[in-house]
Amino acid sequence: MKNQKGITLIEVLGTLAILTIVSGLVYGVLIGTTNNYNRLSAKADLSREANLILATIKNYHEKTEKTAGNPRAEYEIDYLSGQYFIGAKNAATNQLYSKNFMVEVIKDGVLVDSKIKIPSTEPxxxxxxxxNSKGQFxxxxxxxxxx
Known part of the structure; x- marks a missing residue:
């Protein structure tokens, strides 16, 4: 009687084939999940940056008051060397956004590409x-x- 303890070459090859298929599926799922996470994370970063910009502008719009030197309660948004700045009338020195992103601010349908004065008394x-650098916006x- 022959000793049949052990595995045959066909069983080894079958196991390797199944293992390869399962590994490929798991790898595909992991790569897909990682790509999806990166895309959603980038979109969330863009959203967060836009909301921060809007909150900063809203803060200036609500806090700027009429004074003797500023009867229209104006503040400024300035576009200089590819960056936006915001500040009190004749003093737009606070950077409006992070350098990691490209930003466009459009007021009343017109791209802001120079210094503009905004009266806080009007909507x-x-x-x-x-x-971002990947073309997402x-x-x-x-x-x-x-x-």
Whole structure:
């Protein structure tokens, strides 16, 4: 009687084939999940940056008051060397966004590409577009009004 303890070559090859198929499926799922996570994370970063920009503009819009030197309660958004700055009238020195993104600010349908004065006594119709280096973007429209 022969000793049949052990495995045959066919069993080894079958096990390797099954293991290869399962490994390929698991690898595909992991890569897909990682890519999806990276895409969603980038979109969330863009959204967060746009919301921070809008919150900063809203803060200036609501806090700027009429004074003797500023009877229209104006503040400024300035576009200089590819960056946006915001500040009090004649003093736009606070950077409006992170350097990791490209930003476009559109006021009343016109791209802001120079210094503009914004009266905080009037509603402000604004669109902000934030882009990353991968070509993804986030766009938001809003109207800011002082109450």
């Amino acid at each position: 402000l119709k604004l669109k902000v577009i934030v882009k 986030y766009e938001t429209d809003t109207i800011i009004k002082k109450y």
